[in-house]
Amino acid sequence: MIDVYYWPTPNGWKVTIMLEECGMDYTIVPVDIGGGDQFKPEFLRLSPNNRMPAIVDHKPFGGGDPIKMFESGAILEYLAEKSGQFLPNKPADKYKVLQWLHWQMGNLGPMMGNANHFKNYAKDIADDPKQLVYGTKRFVGEVDRLCGVMDAHLSANQYFAGANYSIADMIIWSWACLLERLIDENAWTTYPQLKRWVDEVGERPAVQRGRAAGKELAEQERTEEQEKARRDLLFNQTNDKVRAAREAAAKHTN
Numbered sequence: 523m524i525d526v527y528y529w530p531t532p533n534g535w536k537v538t539i540m541l542e543e544c545g546m547d548y549t550i551v552p553v554d555i556g557g558g559d560q561f562k563p564e565f566l567r568l569s570p571n572n573r574m575p576a577i578v579d580h581k582p583f584g585g586g587d588p589i590k591m592f593e594s595g596a597i598l599e600y601l602a603e604k605s606g607q608f609l610p611n612k613p614a615d616k617y618k619v620l621q622w623l624h625w626q627m628g629n630l631g632p633m634m635g636n637a638n639h640f641k642n643y644a645k646d647i648a649d650d651p652k653q654l655v656y657g658t659k660r661f662v663g664e665v666d667r668l669c670g671v672m673d674a675h676l677s678a679n680q681y682f683a684g685a686n687y688s689i690a691d692m693i694i695w696s697w698a699c700l701l702e703r704l705i706d707e708n709a710w711t712t713y714p715q716l717k718r719w720v721d722e723v724g725e726r727p728a729v730q731r732g733r734a735a736g737k738e739l740a741e742q743e744r745t746e747e748q749e750k751a752r753r754d755l756l757f758n759q760t761n762d763k764v765r766a767a768r769e770a771a772a773k774h775t776n
């Protein structure tokens with residue numbers, strides 16, 4: 523059994539989609555990132571970067587004690603090796619997959635996350651709306667560029683690593699499916715091959731189950747005051763706050 527420390531966001535979906543695709547048993551352990559669960563001592567022992575997802579595999583690949591792991595890209599690589607699925611063994615094919623997996627981790631995820639912040643959240647917390655213009659233009663523009671990269675690549679490939687569906691597709695899809703939120707409702711007409719791929723991957727039953735996992739967690743009703751407190755927690759993290767949480771975790775361990 524695998525425990526998945528999770529909240530229903532694109533980074534969380536990556537792991538639940540992979541687990542559903544592999545048919546692996548798992549249990550969701552909610553990590554309410556707007557409620558501060560990521561700073562709790564028990565979670566920091568799993569994920570020192572105070573970010574979800576994280577997993578604990580109680581029957582790990584290779585045997586031995588339970589394996590604890592954070593970072594979605596590393597988790598998908600581990601699950602692929604454990605299951606023997608969605609990551610080829612042949613080096614040339616394997617690294618076709620991994621280059622796109624790391625591309626998502628270093629490019630698409632961070633850029634879409636920042637674009638989403640400036641376009642859809644920061645307007646509610648910024649003192650001066652003019653401060654948002656550059657940030658929105660910068661990150662939405664970068665998302666546009668990255669979508670062009672994906673659309674061009676998919677014009678010659680069915681999936682990101684070629685003819686076969688892989689963990690690269692799972693990790694990219696979890697963010698790419700949200701493109702309309704960041705650009706506009708007509709965005710897909712600009713990237714027809716990306717749209718073709720998003721639809722094809724999104725039709726997979728395991729992808730649908732993985733995206734739906736724990737969706738009720740994010741559907742809780744909150745007052746305006748509670749929502750403001752959540753935004754402050756999510757978007758005003760500092761070294762001092764993280765250091766205090768780590769010190770508390772260390773004391774709890776000792």
